[in-house]
């Protein structure tokens with residue numbers, strides 16, 4: 214690919230950066246044939262989908278060797294929320310490298326959300342945010358590799374055409390291995406309609422959005438400003454650790470008004486919120502994320518990842534609260550496979566949003582409420598700074614009847 218004027222090689226799905234957008238509806242059976250033409254093992258993780266973590270489903274323990282093929286096959290449950298999910302490799306030890314070389318794509322589940330009249334009338338755009346790191350030094354690996362060049366859906370500063378009086382719907386994915394994005398659109402507030410795990414109860418306005426690796430956010434942008442161009446900026450954010458450069462805001466994309474919408478569209482008032490989780494009566498579990506030995510070991514509850522061990526056992530059908538504690542010097546975005554969760558505030562009230570990645574800033578803690586429904590089997594949770602995951606900040610979870 215052309216890397217800002219320089220030729221460079223990358224990994225790609227079907228020769229495309231990012232990979233093709235896969236779309237399905239609740240009830241659909243999905244088959245994805247993966248042929249590995251790399252010189253190393255790879256696999257697929259269907260990030261955020263509520264599907265079996267075993268067999269040919271979202272199985273992070275499968276390794277597809279070079280030259281071999283494997284067909285992933287699963288059914289999207291009838292009650293699955295509509296939303297923005299994604300796929301990427303999940304081979305322990307190689308995840309950061311493979312993802313940052315370009316292996317990532319959106320997996321969109323269309324459903325109730327897409328039938329809301331205002332949302333159906335909006336113009337839809339995908340923004341897959343990727344950066345392009347060089348081979349990292351040991352220090353860059355500890356911090357989590359970042360590249361200076363950032364692209365939005367494979368393009369440097371693409372135009373987002375907007376209509377006066379219309380609505381734009383952006384599905385934003387942070388597909389970078391480590392880089393955080395703090396997003397602001399000049400003169401245009403964000404109206405969030407969905408987080409990782411699907412719609413929230415009603416649109417919520419923000420000036421800025423912090424999107425960590427692995428997270429998705431769906432927003433509406435109102436086309437109600439003067440004709441012209443407005444920059445989508447990525448503002449500096451210090452996530453801790455060495456090498457913070459405090460770069461000035463960079464432009465990721467540019468909104469440009471082009472014409473007028475046929476009819477003026479306002480914001481929707483109600484959204485098809487994902488079902489809130491009931492309170493848990495089980496004791497709270499604690500997971501401590503830390504960085505030991507000068508940053509050379511990344512642990513959860515003092516242990517680095519071992520796929521032969523079971524770290525956490527939960528009962529199928531149960532709801533649990535987990536306290537995620539960050540004792541490290543860097544921020545860590547915590548990701549749980551298979552089941553989404555709600556973040557519980559200091560007042561004990563759960564946020565009306567479903568997520569599968571929650572940022573736990575350095576020195577802080579977050580409580581999540583997760584339901585372990587439908588699928589027995591073994592899966593994982595980990596830091597979504599993929600270098601940290603590769604360095605061991607991952608644990609195994611077994612769900613059993």
Ligand SMILES: [Cu+2]
Pocket residue numbers: 544545546596597598601602606
């Ligand atoms: Cu981390």
